[in-house]
Amino acid sequence: MGSFTVTQERAECFYDCFERKAELQHQTHYCPGCGHGIVHKLLAQAIDELGIQDRTILISPVGCSVFAYYYFDVGNIQSAHGRAPAVATAVKRSRPESIVVSYQGDGDLAAIGTAEIVHAANRGEPITVIFVNNGIYGMTGGQMAPTTPLGKKSTTSPFGRNQWTEGFPVHVCELLNSLEAPVFIERVGLGTNKQIMNAAKVIKRAVENQVHGLGFSFVEVLSPCPTIWKLNPVEAQRFVRDEMAKTFGIANLRDHTKEAAMRPAAVPPPAIEEIPRILGLVNGHAEAPPTGRPDRALNLHIKVAGFGGQGVLLLGEVLAEAGLEAGYEVSWLPSYGPEMRSGTSNCHVRLSSDPIDSPMVSRPNVLLALNEPSLRKFLPAVEAGGIVLYNGEAFPEDCARRDVRGMALPFSHLADGMGESKAGNIIMLGALLEATGLLEEEQVIGALRRLVKSQRWFELDLKALECGREEVRKQPFPMAEDYLWGV
Amino acid sequence: MQAQLTKGNEAIVKAAVLAGCRAYYGYPITPASEIAEAAALYLPQVGGVFLQAESETASINMLYGGAAAGVRCMTASSGPGISLMQEGLSYIAGAELPCVVADIMRGGPGLGNIAPEQSDYNQIVKGGGHGCYHTLVLAPGSAQEMADFTTWAFDLADQYRNPVVVLADGYTGQMMEPVRFADPIAVPPPPEWAVRGTAQTRPNLVTSIFLEPDLLEKHIRKLEAKYHEAERREARAECWRTEDAEIVLVGYGIMGRVLKAVVGLARAQGIKVGLLRPLTLYPFPTAKLRELSRDARAFLVAELSTGQLLDDVRLTLEGRRPIEFFSRVGGNVPSAEEVLAFLVHTFASSLESQEVLVHG
Structure with a gap:
């Protein structure tokens, strides 16, 4: 025999000894002739050639390559079945300098993980996905894969894959090629040495794209599984060459690397001291915190109710916000519902001198009813002596109580008169404040300023407040100011 | 802030x-x-x-x-x-x-x-x-x-x-x-x-x-x-007016708030009620609950399920004290008055007679 030269050394980024493997630490767990060994080697060479061993994070899937971390001396994360693209997404988003490679088999990527791969690709996550397609579930012992060719028998397609019952093999590259974002999509094979040499180049490019900061790169590798296919390695390679390649086709489907837009650089994070301002915790309006307890004791259980769109929740919120500024304990609880038309809306508001036990208002001592159904629903629960404001000319004859202090005014009509029918809620608030002396004017205006974002609406609400007050001044209601205090 | x-x-x-x-x-x-x-x-x-x-x-x-x-x-x-x-x-x-x-x-x-x-x-x-x-x-x-x-x-x-x-x-x-x-x-x-x-x-x-x-x-x-x-x-719980409580209510989240109101209403009627509100559900505040069982005569678990927290209270108390159960589900949250009515009704006879409560 003549002398020979070793041209392919063990890749640097493979461990010398597979210590994470419990036994036989100098050989892999892959079967003779398995494509994973070749794909591992091609990926390892790419990592070496690109000089990215320290930066690389390999996401291993569930399946035969679940133990990729036995061999690759890079950062390793093992993920749940099919979820590697989701895991890879988060790693890359938080560690953009890292080179993230999701290595997946066909059951993992094309069946259980279909949603994850499609959406990672659609978002154009700048990661590299190596998809090893051998048309079978290997590790679990030969069940049908989403990529099993038609007619092929497996333990779960014992009569051969039938298009009518099992569907056609899934062409993942073509599927992903329908999306806008991916930068690079290619299918390669391990059917001949020439194909393998090409696969080496393509895998390297798919990783290199990431090194260059380009987007989503995807390589599908048609790969042999001699053990489960029940073929010897040579026959298995022929099967890849003849059958798999025929079913799927070996081709570059997309190469947008030249025209791909560079991803915008991340905005540097703000100084820590800036964060409260960003979170709206320093708003400039409420710099003077309420000092001590308010002068007067209060224990209000307020129910605000009406149709959706009448400003029920805002009315309650203004009361709570102004109450907080006045130094009271407050709570606001909406009875929320689905976002649908014609819904009713109500909220529970508590203002109290003492800590609030339950934020729920079951026995209101103030009822603000913006429509008749709400009046009918909640009036019976009002505490004797409680205050009821009703949005109408008068209380319906069959719906009135002598033991409560009622005020009926057509707040919505008054709002129409102002040119904005939706301001009825704040007119009602103005009337309540005027009739009861609850809360100071500046507390309420401060609350409105914080809660009403539009200047036009803020000014309108100020007019509405005054309108409500004016109505009450015109015809005083039987609600002595002293009623509220100490209830 | x-x-x-x-x-x-x-x-x-x-x-x-x-x-x-x-x-x-x-x-x-x-x-x-x-x-x-x-x-x-x-x-x-x-x-x-x-x-x-x-x-x-x-x-x-x-x-x-x-x-x-x-x-x-x-x-x-x-x-x-x-x-x-x-x-x-x-x-x-x-x-x-x-x-x-x-x-x-x-x-x-x-x-x-x-x-x-x-x-x-x-x-x-x-x-x-x-x-x-x-x-x-x-x-x-x-x-x-x-x-x-x-x-x-x-x-x-x-x-x-x-x-x-x-x-x-x-x-x-x-x-x-x-x-x-x-x-x-x-x-x-x-x-x-x-x-x-x-x-x-x-x-x-x-x-x-x-x-x-x-x-x-x-x-x-x-x-x-x-x-x-x-x-x-890490187990933690809030105990509210449990010092002299004969009946201890157990509930968390919004029910903890409702039960706090129930404590106030019940005490206004002269019933000695307190509240244990778990702040951690795992680990469960086992020690605290057992400690209260030394003096309390009975427990009332109230939750918005058909008895999931209840199981943990039962496992914790191991039959030391009777446990009653109040439940609303489907999105209904009870008022304090509703729970109070249940409490008064459930414990009425024993509250009058001052007898040891019997598990209903």
Whole structure:
């Protein structure tokens, strides 16, 4: 025999000894002739050639390559079945300098993980996905894969894959090629040495794209599984060459690397001291915190109710916000519902001198009813002596109580008169404040300023407040100011 | 910082950002969507990541990735979404990754409705995923606690390398109350074990697979020891007027608030009632509950489920005292008066006669 030269050394980024493997630490767990060994080697060479061993994070899937971390001396994360693209997404988003490679088999990527791969690709996550397609579930012992060719028998397609019952093999590259974002999509094979040499180049490019900061790169590798296919390695390679390649086709489907837009650089994070301002915790309006307890004791259980769109929740919120500024304990609880038309809306508001036990208002001592159904629903629960404001000319004859202090005014009509029918809620608030002396004017205006974002609406609400007050001044209601205090 | 009227759901996000959370992965669902919305607003402004995932399955696996990369990260959802996350929670617990999940419970089973319930108790506290694991579970009952417990959750998650769930109901998520937020902290340095794509972290491996039975058993025993430590150190409960209580009410979240009102109403009628409100559901405040059972004559568990918390109270008291049960479900939250009426009715004869209560 003549002398020979070793041209392919063990890749640097493979461990010398597979210590994470419990036994036989100098050989892999892959079967003779398995494509994973070749794909591992091609990926390892790419990592070496690109000089990215320290930066690389390999996401291993569930399946035969679940133990990729036995061999690759890079950062390793093992993920749940099919979820590697989701895991890879988060790693890359938080560690953009890292080179993230999701290595997946066909059951993992094309069946259980279909949603994850499609959406990672659609978002154009700048990661590299190596998809090893051998048309079978290997590790679990030969069940049908989403990529099993038609007619092929497996333990779960014992009569051969039938298009009518099992569907056609899934062409993942073509599927992903329908999306806008991916930068690079290619299918390669391990059917001949020439194909393998090409696969080496393509895998390297798919990783290199990431090194260059380009987007989503995807390589599908048609790969042999001699053990489960029940073929010897040579026959298995022929099967890849003849059958798999025929079913799927070996081709570059997309190469947008030249025209791909560079991803915008991340905005540097703000100084820590800036964060409260960003979170709206320093708003400039409420710099003077309420000092001590308010002068007067209060224990209000307020129910605000009406149709959706009448400003029920805002009315309650203004009361709570102004109450907080006045130094009271407050709570606001909406009875929320689905976002649908014609819904009713109500909220529970508590203002109290003492800590609030339950934020729920079951026995209101103030009822603000913006429509008749709400009046009918909640009036019976009002505490004797409680205050009821009703949005109408008068209380319906069959719906009135002598033991409560009622005020009926057509707040919505008054709002129409102002040119904005939706301001009825704040007119009602103005009337309540005027009739009861609850809360100071500046507390309420401060609350409105914080809660009403539009200047036009803020000014309108100020007019509405005054309108409500004016109505009450015109015809005083039987609600002595002293009623509220100490209830 | 000054108290600010804040919705419970928003309080979670603000507190998370202040606690150094820099990644949020989630999928919208009522009544938790404000959490995703606030995260979408704030995280990009603080150099963090917000991503609306394709599903809750993807969200929780993104959390797995973010946590593996050493970032404080969180997600939030409600019943149906939490069900989808159970796979990921099992992996996260198995791989010992710290992260925070907020569950704003709604009505179930199935699509149920979006009104408040407390029926995710079992799937969260007992572990809805596969394997011998626990999530640590905190039970806030106010907007302030939504903030405080989120901060606490991040610390516990790091300390125990374990997922922590902030388990609240739709009302606690939706209601607004004044919240005083903590000062912001600098983003904590990534833990040593994290996989960050650096030379220093190259040897690191995050995994939950242990093929050899002996190795997996060793791993499970390690997790078990960690949970026992949490049981010894972290269980907390609020006791409200229990010093002289003959009847102790037990409830958490919005029911803890309602029961507080019940205590007031009952005492106004001369009935000596107190409240034990669990602040941690796992670990369960076993010691505190047993301590109260020395003097209390009976317990009344009230929850928005058909008896999930009830099981833990029964397991804890081991028949020491009679336990009555009040339940509303379907999105109904009882008024304090309703619970009081039940209490008075249930205990009427024994309250009059001062006899030892008999378990009904």
